[in-house]
Amino acid sequence: MNLLDIVGNTPLLEFPIGKGTIWGKAEFVNPGGSVKDRPVAWILKVNMHNGKLEPGDTIIEATSGNMGISLAMFCANLGFKCKIVMPSNMSTERKVMLKSFGAELIEVDAGDFDGAIALRDKLAKENNYFNFNQFHNPYNTESHWFTTGMEICKDIRFGVDIDAFVAGTGTGGTIMGAGKFIKNMHSNCKLVALEPAESPVMSGGCPGLHGIQGIGDGSKFLVDLNDIDRIETVSTQEAKDKAKTLAKEWGLFVGFSAAANYLVAERLIKEGYAQNVVTILCDRGERYFSCL
Numbered sequence: 001m002n003l004l005d006i007v008g009n010t011p012l013l014e015f016p017i018g019k020g021t022i023w024g025k026a027e028f029v030n031p032g033g034s035v036k037d038r039p040v041a042w043i044l045k046v047n048m049h050n051g052k053l054e055p056g057d058t059i060i061e062a063t064s065g066n067m068g069i070s071l072a073m074f075c076a077n078l079g080f081k082c083k084i085v086m087p088s089n090m091s092t093e094r095k096v097m098l099k100s101f102g103a104e105l106i107e108v109d110a111g112d113f114d115g116a117i118a119l120r121d122k123l124a125k126e127n128n129y130f131n132f133n134q135f136h137n138p139y140n141t142e143s144h145w146f147t148t149g150m151e152i153c154k155d156i157r158f159g160v161d162i163d164a165f166v167a168g169t170g171t172g173g174t175i176m177g178a179g180k181f182i183k184n185m186h187s188n189c190k191l192v193a194l195e196p197a198e199s200p201v202m203s204g205g206c207p208g209l210h211g212i213q214g215i216g217d218g219s220k221f222l223v224d225l226n227d228i229d230r231i232e233t234v235s236t237q238e239a240k241d242k243a244k245t246l247a248k249e250w251g252l253f254v255g256f257s258a259a260a261n262y263l264v265a266e267r268l269i270k271e272g273y274a275q276n277v278v279t280i281l282c283d284r285g286e287r288y289f290s291c292l
Contacts (some may be wrong), residue, residue: 003031003077007041008147012155013281015250015262020269022262023162023278025152028254032070034283035148039134039173040070042143044078053130055079060124061132062086062116064170064213065094066283071132072101083129085116090213092290111209113217135171135221144177152178152278153185162186163274166232166265168194168215168257169202172223174280180227182278190229190274194264197233211236211291214257214282232267234260240292243285253285 010029015022027035047053058081061071068084075082082103086095089110098105106123108115117135124131134140156162165182167175172193179191195202198210199218202225207218212234236256243259246252254262258281265277 001077003074004041004045006031007037009151012152012278013252014157017266017269020275020277021160022265022269023152023156023276024258024262024265024281025148025278026281028258028281028284030070032066032073033287034066034070034255035174035280036066036070038147039137039140039143039171040067040074040132042147043132043134043137043139044074046139047130048078053080057081058083058127058129059132060085060120060129061134062113062120063134064113064217065090065098065287066214067132067134067171068103069094069097069101072098072103075103076101083123085120085123087112087116089209091288093287094213097287111207111218113219134173135217135219137171137173140171140173141177141222144174145181146177148174148280149178149181152182156278160276162189162276162278164190164192164265164268164277166192166194166261166268166277166279168212168261168280168282169220169223170215170217170257172221176222176224176227178280191227192230192232192264192268193223193228194232194234194260196260197235197238200233202228202231203233212239212256212260213288213291214255215260230273232264234263238263243288244292247285252281254281255283255285255288256291258282
């Protein structure tokens with residue numbers, strides 16, 4: 001059984017909002033439960049094909065959680081060893097899931113993504129581990145161009161023009177890959193990047209602690225601001241409140257970054273900026289019970 005073969009082709013859900021529609025890509029149905037299955041599967045396939053990875057090798061990555069969970073799952077499935085470096089303020093559920101897949105968890109200070117990345121690089125160099133390097137890996141963006149973006153354009157209802165694509169930015173792979181593919185097919189589409197209000201780095205502010213795990217990791221990484229039409233911020237509390245609302249109103253229990261994406265998409269429609277907005281429902285809410 002190869003889990004790589006069942007990643008993607010996730011549903012595109014339709015949410016009527018006044019005179020507009022939010023189209024939510026349901027990434028929580030991937031085998032690892034999040035959008036991060038896509039870049040992990042893609043990067044693994046490329047490096048296995050190129051002979052840079054063989055069963056028994058050790059892979060190391062710095063992550064806020066979902067990339068690590070996906071990587072740990074695939075490593076268990078494919079016969080790799082996995083080490084994850086993570087800031088200590090990530091949810092208990094994420095840590096438990098990582099360990100359940102057999103990954104070794106190495107924690108650094110809360111919110112210290114620079115420290116996590118530096119430690120990952122140091123351990124990879126000293127021990128000849130394979131450095132997954134999601135934050136600067138072009139295959140991250142490529143995975144979303146060739147899968148997420150293509151699927152959205154294929155699945156959107158015939159005749160619908162996509163006015164905006166909203167994505168919270170962690171590595172930036174989703175908005176730079178899927179977003180640019182969508183814009184290539186729907187030329188009037190605006191790319192809207194989302195970041196935590198407490199860590200508004202793309203808006204010119206300083207990095208800070210926040211609770212929207214998976215985005216706002218303290219740097220722009222793969223994001224080219226020249227390609228971004230608009231930047232929106234959402235506070236941790238706003239994201240948590242919207243996650244609760246979506247569960248009660250739609251029966252859809254998603255994580256905080258997915259709720260923040262939905263909130264911004266809704267905001268754009270209500271203010272008349274866009275009519276048809278596509279966004280990413282990144283993961284499920286069960287990973288955040290301890291943070292609600």
